[in-house]
Amino acid sequence: MTSVLIVDDELFIVELYRDILQLRGYKVMGTAFDGEEALRKYNNSDDKPDVIIMDHRMPVMNGVDATREIIRLNPMQKVIFVSADVLVEKEARDAGAVDFLPKPFRMDDLIEKMEKISRFH
């Protein structure tokens, strides 16, 4: 079962992803509301998620910085970046994100990207 860490500062978005991903058979192993919390949870967890769904604009630490730090710790970690700001795509990919989805997106598109990643994992 593919495991996921969800990072987004909006509670209703975190709940939305969690509900739909669980319905679709994914294991949501954690959630974080800013980049620093995501980094802390990632560091403290022995069991790393297969995929991290990462928002960009968050308090304390943004998604690009958090992605960069996580990839520095584990270059093999797969991060799918999701943001309402399409201009941040290049920065996100440069930081190490394997894919980018502009909000709003169809959940089927996210699932398809996650399936692709888990097939090669």
Add this chain to the structure above:
Amino acid sequence: MTESHPTQGIERLSAVFMDLLSHDILNNNQAVLSYLELVLANPDLNAKARDYAEKAISHVRTSTVLVEHAKNLMAARTAGPNSFRPIDLMRSVMLAIKELPRFFPAKQIRVRMVQGPTDAYVLGGALADDLVLNAFIDMVRTDPGDEVAIDVRIIKSEHGSKMCWSLVLSDPNTVLQPGMKSEEFSALLSQDNSKMVKMAGFLFAGIAAHLLGGEFDAKELAAGTGQGGEFALTLVKAGKP
């Protein structure tokens, strides 16, 4: 000490507000879209409810594209004319035609290319692409029927002293209600707020086309009849990049 002009403060405030507003709207649209997808995934959903959910998704997509257009407009204003790179108008039209069904899943849309040269390049970058898509979306939105037929022409034109290309869309079934014609938007932009205008897409088209040195014109096919519509998007001609 350099004092900033009061309008700079207002511009900055508008940009911050626009940024926050668009971010929140897109996040909310994400939630609405995804929950509607969940509803549609139910195989027992009856046809009427499915139709309502699909219509709601269409409106979410339209509101998203309006936000994107407004963001691109602000970005283009900030970046200035040097950022207006040439785009292939025909390619932009083809992309818009491909995108249209996503916005109107319940409508049958037929687009007929009446006149379309392959060397029509205009200045405008992403904002010009937005304008083309916006023109098609508004054309379909103003046609109340379930079957929409749009004729497309790309013709040489002039605006002021500038050589231009005009993208002209026409639909015999378009209904331009009061508040949707270009002259009413022009009045609004020249500080006359006395008349109510309709559809933010038309306002965006007017402002964005003006910013790119061109114009957007929405009029009836036969003046005074209220029936049929013709939208002309005129943009400054560019050389092939």
